[in-house]
Amino acid sequence: MDMEIYDHKKIEEKWQKQWEKNKVFQAVNDSKEPKQYVLIEFPYPSGEGLHMGHLRPFLAGDIYSRVKRMQGSNTLFPIGWDAFGLPAENFAIKNGLHPSVSTAKNIANAKRQLKSWGVGFDWDREINTTDPKYYKWTQWIFLQFYKAGLAYEATGLINWCPKDKTGLANEEVIDGKCERCGTVVEKKEMKQWYLKITAYAEKLLEGLKNLNWPEQVKVQQENWIGKSEGAEIEFPLATKNKYVILHGFTSRPDRPRFLWMKRELERLGHAVVIPALPNPDEPNENEWVGAGLGATSYDENTIICGFSLGAVTAMKVVEKLDKPIKGIVLAGGFVDRNFKDKPRNFDKRFEWKFDAKKIKQNTKFIKILHDVNDTAISNEQKKNLEETLGVQAQLVASEKPHFGGDAEPTVLRALTESITVFTTRPDTLFGATYMVLAPEHPLVRNLEFGIQNLEEVKNYIEETKKKTDLQRSAVEKNKTGVELKGIKAINPATKEAIPVWIADYVLASYGTGAIMAVPAHDERDFEFAKKYGLPIIKVVNDEGDRTLPYERDGVLIESGKYSGISSPTARAQMAKDFGKPKVQYKLRDWVFSRQRYWGEPIPLIHCDKCGIVPVPDDELPVKLPEVEKYEPTGTGQSPLAAIDSWVNVKCPKCDGKAKRETNTMPQWAGSSWYWLRYTDPQNNKEFASKKLLKHWTPVDVYFGGMEHTTLHLLYARFWNLFLYDEKLVTAQEPFARRVPHGIILGPDGEKMSKSRGNVVNPDDIVSQYGADTLRMFEPFLGPHDATVPWNDQGIVGVKRFLDKVWRYGQVFEPGENNSQINKLTKKITYDIENFKFNTAIAAFMEFLNENKQMSKANWETFLILLAPFAPHITEDLWRQLKYKDSIHSQTWPKYDEKSVKQEKVTMIVQVLGRVRATLEVEVGIDQIAIKELAMSDSNVKKYLAGKKIVKEIFVKDKLINFVVK
């Protein structure tokens, strides 16, 4: 009786060992066959081992790659381990093991599981992200980013997970919580390494267009990148300033540029004083400073602007004031007499000493403008000025060298204070009735002089700082804010002075961190305006729709010369007239450093003398030091910082004292290029040879989860696009086709998790039913992309089927049905190509139910078709037929379209669209013949009796339908 049920334990291990020994699934680098690169997301070797969720993509990839191989493609289906990162480290800490030890253990276990499933990987190409031979190249690629200016260090507010004690990237914050542990993230001001993914926003968007990816995945990436087209518009502040402008050597107040500036400033309502400084051709310090001081009275609304020697004078004037003024703007200023072109005659009549402390005390702001084409002021002089005042110069291109043009708008812009906003609706500019700054906006600090309710404003800013992002968005419907009393801005369209507020509904990190509020045409502004009684002015006609806010396009009203123009037209025009067109993205740069031990060390060295110096290529990899203590510190410093012997190094450039960068890379680093490594895993001269990259990439089909859409998948595309621009890879996009899969839930319909206790272990199924049963049952649960709960009730059905196949192998008899086997071949081939594994399995069952006998040839075809799904049992049955070669090295059957067709077909006869008879007829029967047959059917006769046929619908080999009256 043991013929009836096959013993999976006996056959599965036996064949697994043989396949591995004979390298049945090995890819060949120099094959003449067409290549096929099938990839699954390499797993994270966790302490719990692989779970049911892993099975889905692995099986899909396995089945698909086996068929491609049997169809004659040189197929690469590799495997590796994504083993750096928090879970591995946390697991290690918990169990008192070193991460490298626990990782090795977990990998061994996962490997055992994979092999027990009979997955046909090319094990010769196995990679591991924590292997120094691998992460040498992760570090090397990072350095290419650094050298291209796409990796930078900056201080900013970043997401911080208090439980994992590390900074996080935007993409790792899901719903305001840490992607790994679910803890609510905090904001923390920290110095971090960033990768400039925003530089690739447009390319990431562009590249999506030509990819064979599901629409849903593309849309999600598009939304994440979040492109908006609009305009940047500047709103000048309405504070009335007094400008004192000091001209330069050999100049006079009536030069065109001074008259122009006076006119422009007065138009904005400011007072302007331009004293004539004595003896401009032979100036001396006492006379000039005296004239400057005596020109007018100085108070907190005074801004002094000096050109060239006037700038020198301005500094000396400020030194002598007894109370502070608002600011000082230096155009082409200097603090020594070493000119680039020629000496000047005043150099002995001025003292080259400056009291920087006094100047800073007496001003709220200092701006230095340096003309990049200056003919007089050298870079050395510019640097000296910057160092004296401790302020960085703004580099500008003036109209004529050394700010000598008839109009100098760069100077004017520096003199006037303004708020720049980003808007997608410049057409609603006439309706902008107030402005809002993010509480973190830097301008708030510069304006302190003019804010009458400074205390209240400072309190609000403090309150905002305390809130997490989650809290900030939770109070979405109850917006708060504080007016900056005493500060007004000018709407450039209406010329009206409008109030300026700070409110936390405006985000510092998007656009310019400031908005123009148009309450009539923006829901948020509307809400805010209603709450605080701000004016609401409608400027787009709503064509009968009376409800505000009206956010749609229409025709402009109350908009001066733009009235009567449609929104889209006005939008383009006004963007140019009042500002400049601008594209904004929601995507932020990738926070790339982690304050944890178990990751790739960032291969940079900090030298006091040379600054940041990359570790030379021949010193890579920078290996993780072997240490006892690797727990996170929580201070924002990596545990590596405490290891003096590792941190202290010689600078590669100057040989002086230097320190290693102690942050590590995020978990996503190693997986951002791993598919490239599979093509050439042993290469130690480059991360992969061009020749092999050219042969294998791009990946043809990539199986993986939806959860990686805006994480791994986005990062991987970014790295690949960059490497392509650097001419280091040959394919622009890494993954030509993406096939996502649904999640397998626990039997309770909840996400499988250890804490819920609903985890189904594949090991148990394998030992009880065998790998082949598991391999056929899992896809049979439902469509590949559907989320389905695990339910092992049906598993016996699959087991019964395999038992039946086993028994068939003992008793198969002659018998011929070429039509059926051709039909099956067509169906299975089609279903696998379209990842419809569930219906393929149903087709196998149906076929066996309907074919109690078949010829030996058909039986062999059946086995080959089944082999990708149930590799062990089919291999055993194949060998029972006395074949020496593996079934998995056979050629995939081709079907004959002619034989698929049957001779007989069942046609339906309808009367008024309702089925009244079914007829078994010859294939290809014509309308006249089928009509005759149909009319003679008794049931059809019944429904046609006494009626007139007004129309006949005939679908060949399908139906005939009589429309009667």
Place this chain on the structure above:
RNA sequence: GCCGACGUGGCGAAACUGGCAGACGCACUGGGUUUAGGACCCAGCACUCGCAAGAGCAUGUCGGUUCGAAUCCGACCGUCGGCACCA
């Protein structure tokens, strides 16, 4: 709120470009085989009426297009996933 997907027996699900709704499997019911159980084999299985042939009614709800709708269109209800004050 915005974007996307989906809604079919007791259950998991099929149904190609509109053409026999429920393939396949589980569970269930009846029968065969068996000392018995399991296993296996045969038959039945949306619902209502009927011994049957057959008829009616059925794919979240309501309406529309069509000879014919699970499939296309409109409105609504519900579930899931993503984004979430992005100006």
